[in-house]
Amino acid sequence: xxxxxxxxxxxxxxxxxxxxxxxxxxxxxxxxxxxxxxxxxxxxxxxxxxxxxxxxxxxxxxxxxxxxxxxxxxxxxxxxxxxxxxxxxxxxxxxxxxxxxxxxxxxxxxxxxxxxxxxxxxxxxxxxxxxxxxxxxxxxxxxxxxxxxxxxxxxxxxxxxxxxxxxxxxxxxxxxxxxxxxxxxxxxxxxxxxxxxxxxxxxxxxxxx
Amino acid sequence: xxxxxxxxxxxxxxxxxxxxxxxxxxxxxxxxxxxxxxxxxxxxxxxxxxxxxxxxxxxxxxxxxxxxxxxxxxxxxxxxxxxxxxxxxxxxxxxxxxxxxxxxxxxxxxxxxxxxxxxxxxxxxxxxxxxxxxxxxxxxxxxxxxxxxxx
Numbered sequence: 001x002x003x004x005x006x007x008x009x010x011x012x013x014x015x016x017x018x019x020x021x022x023x024x025x026x027x028x029x030x031x032x033x034x035x036x037x038x039x040x041x042x043x044x045x046x047x048x049x050x051x052x053x054x055x056x057x058x059x060x061x062x063x064x065x066x067x068x069x070x071x072x073x074x075x076x077x078x079x080x081x082x083x084x085x086x087x088x089x090x091x092x093x094x095x096x097x098x099x100x101x102x103x104x105x106x107x108x109x110x111x112x113x114x115x116x117x118x119x120x121x122x123x124x125x126x127x128x129x130x131x132x133x134x135x136x137x138x139x140x141x142x143x144x145x146x147x148x149x150x151x152x153x154x155x156x157x158x159x160x161x162x163x164x165x166x167x168x169x170x171x172x173x174x175x176x177x178x179x180x181x182x183x184x185x186x187x188x189x190x191x192x193x194x195x196x197x198x199x200x201x202x203x204x205x206x207x208x209x
Numbered sequence: 210x211x212x213x214x215x216x217x218x219x220x221x222x223x224x225x226x227x228x229x230x231x232x233x234x235x236x237x238x239x240x241x242x243x244x245x246x247x248x249x250x251x252x253x254x255x256x257x258x259x260x261x262x263x264x265x266x267x268x269x270x271x272x273x274x275x276x277x278x279x280x281x282x283x284x285x286x287x288x289x290x291x292x293x294x295x296x297x298x299x300x301x302x303x304x305x306x307x308x309x310x311x312x313x314x315x316x317x318x319x320x321x322x323x324x325x326x327x328x329x330x331x332x333x334x335x336x337x338x339x340x341x342x343x344x345x346x347x348x349x350x351x352x353x354x355x356x357x358x359x360x
Contacts, residue, residue, distance in 0.1 A: 010285030010334055011304035052247035052332035056288040060300050063314065106285060106334075107243070137304065144283055144336055166307060194310060 008132030010106030024202040043098040081116035092123035131156035136166040259318030285334030
């Protein structure tokens, strides 16, 4: 079971990116299995961790017929990793998925989750981290929550520099430079997730997973 | 932990106005503490039509975005859904006035679905705001816009 963590600050575009990734997985799985294209034959589970008491992202993703689990979080604390481990084990037992996509809340450090997942989630064979960066708000966020946004970028295997349509080319290059300094090795892809993400980007994520 | 299974069911609460209104502090892992307010309530189509409900929610989001700007709150996000439980769903999310997105199901507000009950859910996360201020602001906006001051 391959785990793909889609991280990023609140409002960066994580859920819309997950929708694109899930659609892509659905397509390639359907091709591989010559299975149905309505999601019923797809070995994919999405786990959502939302802030607040009202689930939103899970409803949006469930509306597309994906298998969605929600861990509503009133606060970020040490129980998140153990809840996720339990959820991963349950997903493995119930669905035996090839892929699990996990969306942590926008104020979570993926790095703090990974150690426990690697230690205790024995069903997980690989972990990839995709971090969605809000190019439009980057410079503001880096002032308000520097440790958090830096931490989310530093642990990423792939960074989606999103909302590129809302910023000038110069600003986009500045943000890209700052991100590159924080994470010299991750691939950085420029995206406008609202209008779609190139399938080649997801092919690469899945190939490396 | 909540497990809602394959299809999320929002109708697992007692119906009636003001089902849920909750605010609390949230501490992220680097110590920043945004205010978080969640609200959930039910409205019947006899009280408000789907079109009017959508218009109210659009307006509420825009007002809150504007207030956040005026008070120098950094919005983590605003997320709002309307769900009739029969496939009619609408979602609005926003971080600021340039970044408001809306997703409607094909069946949203289709005529002939009289006496439908809509659930409206809303979460606002704001940095620099006090929870009580944010909660009062959200309540104030909705109670000014919805019928019968139902919030």
